[in-house]
Amino acid sequence: MELKDSMLVKMNESFALGDDDIHRYQNRQCVPNVDDLQTRIIAEAHGSKYSIHPGSTKMYHEFKQIYWWDGMKRDIEEYVAKCHKCQQVKVERTIHTLEDMLKACVIDFRGSWDDHLPLIEFSYNNSYYSSIGMAPFEALYGKRCRSEVGWFDVGKSYILGPKSIHESL
Numbered sequence: 001m002e003l004k005d006s007m008l009v010k011m012n013e014s015f016a017l018g019d020d021d022i023h024r025y026q027n028r029q030c031v032p033n034v035d036d037l038q039t040r041i042i043a044e045a046h047g048s049k050y051s052i053h054p055g056s057t058k059m060y061h062e063f064k065q066i067y068w069w070d071g072m073k074r075d076i077e078e079y080v081a082k083c084h085k086c087q088q089v090k091v092e093r094t095i096h097t098l099e100d101m102l103k104a105c106v107i108d109f110r111g112s113w114d115d116h117l118p119l120i121e122f123s124y125n126n127s128y129y130s131s132i133g134m135a136p137f138e139a140l141y142g143k144r145c146r147s148e149v150g151w152f153d154v155g156k157s158y159i160l161g162p163k164s165i166h167e168s169l
């Protein structure tokens with residue numbers, strides 16, 4: 001038997017029709033794309049305005065133990081990416097992160113907070129973000145940020161001020 005044939009046999013063996021008339025693929029329920037059923041399942045699992053709106057990775061992890069359909073992962077990712085509530089939460093989270101960084105900077109360096117804005121921008125843009133798999137700088141400019149900024153032992157030398165950091169970008 002050719003390799004291709006044996007793979008087809010294996011695939012067919014993975015699909016089964018249960019006594020309950022439900023098609024299964026490796027014990028996962030096959031969801032047909034009728035009446036928007038797939039989207040409705042995703043919508044229900046992702047949530048109404050009262051639920052917690054899980055991310056697509058978490059959702060896919062849970063879905064793949066129960067359901068199966070062609071392109072399920074992509075469908076979940078697209079649904080979550082389009083969710084208005086999730087986008088809103090993401091923006092609010094960014095603002096919170098920036099606020100926290102700003103507060104930390106003011107405590108650490110003292111002085112006027114607006115002096116630290118370029119430093120915060122630099123730091124935020126160069127932090128790794130799991131949602132996009134890279135730092136925002138990389139996402140925006142298609143390359144890693146290279147700068148002349150160095151971190152030195154306190155007391156030995158002076159840390160470059162936010163102005164120099166901004167100029168080096």
Ligand SMILES: [Zn+2]
Nearest residue numbers: 053083085086
């Ligand atoms: Zn959502």
